[in-house]
Amino acid sequence: MIFPVIVAQGDSSMADNGLLESVLRLVEKVDGGTDSQDVAADLGVDHQVIVGAVKSLQALGEVISAEQKSSRHWELTGEGREIAEQGSHEARVFNAIPDEGLPQNQLMKMPSGKVGFSKAMSNKWIRLDKAHEGGPRVFKTVEAIEDTVRDKLQLVQKGQSAKLEDKEKNELKKRKLLSEVTVKSYWITKGSSFSTTITKQETELTPEMIASGSWKEKKFKPYNFEAMGVAPDCGHLHPLMKVRTQFRQIFLEMGFTEMPTNNFIESSFWNFDSLFQPQQHPARDQHDTFFISDPALAHEFPQDYLERVKKVHSEGGYGSQGARMLYKLAQQKFTPVKYFSIDRVFRNETLDATHLAEFHQIEGVVADYGLTLGNLMGILHQFFTKLGITKLRFKPAYNPYTEPSMEVFSYHEGLKKWVEVGNSGVFRPEMLLPMGLPEGVSVIAWGLSLERPTMIKYGINNIRELVGHKVNLQMVYDSPICRLDS
């Protein structure tokens, strides 16, 4: 693929080398440059032809340098040209009147009659005898006249409009004989490699030139570095998945192990009961949760654990993905763990611009002896710093399965206010102990959605443009790489 070069407009119609060289010879003669309009006048060709020649010369490299300028300039209108040739209407009227006068009605039939008559009258060149027998008749009042309008127009035609006063020009403009036009021309000076002869330029380096060494003698057409390149033929990753990759990376950098969360269907037991979600909790309502009709029932629960959970509930969501993992952890000799997951969660919700029935939840969990609330805030601080968020504060909140629970707020520089960026807490002992985790082990956890930071990162207002089949592929093609901390 070649790099795009200027295809000088009018390459074909453009003047031949002879004209180009004539232009160059003119430029050679003047020090400090010349105007393309003067060149046109000198060579007696239309200005547009010279403009084409200038562009061709520019395409040859540094032969000339041409700076575009615009000048205002007076030009005759069609009527103006006619007057410059044939005289003004009033002069034509005057000249048409013989010494014995002319009937007015006859005069008026002349092409210039109407305008010429009134103008000649006001110039007092002619008079009207209304009482003349045989009808009104026009007579000359002076012997000879000077047709100043024609003279002035002829001056403009010769390019000497500067000799007229502004008032005069404006008057002619009012009579629609003159018009002021803007002319774009070039101020041409010698370029760094000025020469009066034209050498043919090569467009691209070829293998033959490299082999023969002929490239050393050649001149090459310059590239247009203003143009866009050709888009590479490539595939693209989805922006939400790019952000997911970054979150995974952050967790891995922090030493968190990925949890297996690839089970979209979960039993109410693991999703609610094990999380100390009361059986009457609103989240269990039909409204919020998708329930499965086929298969309708789960089986094979760890029976003794089930009994312990039941006991906790009776005497005493869409939540964490971690219940199964924590249970598994508790079934072996306890070692501290840090877990994370980023996967889809579902809620039976009415959809709008920021809510979908499925979204990705990011979750971090740390289990160790003696973890404190200060630890949770410390680790959240580190996590969010990696996302480029350093100003954090925490608000007391309520989740059924964590106590204490904290909503995480960050200061949004754009909105100039604190916005909620996640939820966090310490898992309740009622949840941990039935699993069989040793007393003294605390489990701290936090969660946030993947979609929200992605929408902020990529400036997307409607979630449906990001997630799902209504995605705008152009947006996917155009989305930059994701570095969350910059």
Next chain:
Amino acid sequence: MPTVSVKRDLLFEALGQKYTDEEFDELCFEFGLELDEITSEKEILIREQGDEKAEGASDVVLYKIDVPANRYDLLCLEGLVRGLQVFKEKLEAPRYKRVSPADGGEPQRLVITEETASVRPHAVAAVLRNITFTQERYESFIELQEKLHQNICRKRTLVAIGTHDLDTISGPFTYTAKPPGEIRFKPLNQSKEYTATELMSLYKTDSHLRHYLHIIENEPLYPIIYDSNGIVLSMPPIINGDHSKISLNTKNIFIECTATDLTKAKTTLDMVVTMFSEYCEEPFTVEGAEVVYPDGRLCVYPELAYRTETLSGDFINKRVGINESAESIAQLLTRMCLRSEVSGEGDLIQVEIPPTRADVIHACDIMEDAAIAYGFNNIVRSTPRTYTIANQLPLNKLTELLRQDLAAAGFTEALTFALCSEEDIADKLRKNIAETRAVHISNPKTTEFQVARTCLLPGLLKTLAANRKMPLPLKLFEISDVVLKDETKDIGARNNRRLCAVYYNKSPGFEVIHGLLDRVMQLLDVKPGRNQGYHIQAAEDSTFFPGRCAEIFSCGKSIGHLGVLHPDVISRFELTMPCSAIDIDIEPFL
């Protein structure tokens, strides 16, 4: 999260201090509330019903405050103010007391008959004596009942509250259940008597009450409370009688809560009386009422139970990550309405849980309150020393690596929904829904969420359809989970990670999709070949064009299909060009 709406000026008057919106927002944040919105009745009306309806409405500033779902004690102005005043140490938490009737008379009595057992077996009751209402207090009293009904009472299913002007009725009261045809009374704010059957049809169109009808509608017996003269107090959980309705001038209030959950009923009753006994002649005292069960058991309510928990300062310090003396922790807890003192034994602290704090069920709840009073944002943030080595989930690691290389192969990643309609995975793909092994959802709000997807193809085809205006060819892929029924799993289903790609152009481009298969296999280090390698072989599949479909085998095992899609599939997804596709299971390559 419930939202409580309070008049700003009334709130500040009760708090004895004026705040700017920012200052009050800050106080809320610290205490675990959220100043959600600053508005007025007028603004709300304008927003909801337009300028016209709002004319003449009040423009008194309202604060809408979000309250944590377990803090029923903060659901009214009275409770909010009490909580904040104690938090700011401007007020000592009041002590709620149950008392006997002042004149030495008999307490009010509510007798439960056995007929209630089938419909709504529990009831509790109490009396507020010599209360002084103002317009605001009265409104707040009604509003609190509504908030409790919506939250702890779970829309009246668990508990329903009835409040009555005690001076218009006379005990003992009977809580029984009767066939709806036999119940007849004048309900609240109606001008004539109705039978219960008539009421149910009357309220069918009531924007508020119709939501509660289902609770008893199909029961043979409806719950009903009478006084000793046969006057109906209420027909819970639907409506009170008009006779005993309370007004601004009511002095003595009889409160009954009927329930399917006794614990919640007791808590609800405690909330109502603790909040509003403030306005009794003797503040924070509540006159007890007797409840007699069908088996003769007699209980006195409200319980207003205080209980004491003992925990160590060390426990709090260690869990929160602070280092405070037991005395100072006791002080922190006292600010949260948990009156605490150091017991003198080591660093043990005795914490008294008042009846208003039903949310405190474990030491960790007390620990949280200490942390809130200390100020979450005053706690030093520290890094846990937990040393761990990170591991990636092998399946996700493989997915991440393949995604990168599929994009490098010129395909663009799509991200489609895991839930879809039955039609998407069956009819539109020319398959029979019964053969899909799909997991079905019982309560979808729309047809878009009838099933979990069993393959990724419909999502990709829908993505193509939504992007038909883009330049051709369109090359898309997705690596994600589908869900299949699987009896061997405890939940009866399992996820399956699949790779799907489509090529959409003026010509079907089977060779392009085939080339992608070759590339994927190269990436997975599987060579072409019949036994240890991979190969494809002609197959029939209703989704694909006859003779243009092949089954893919790797190491002798079928892993998926590729081919040119059937024209009917193309048109059913509102596409117009030929399209080829590949769909494989990547789990065998782990």
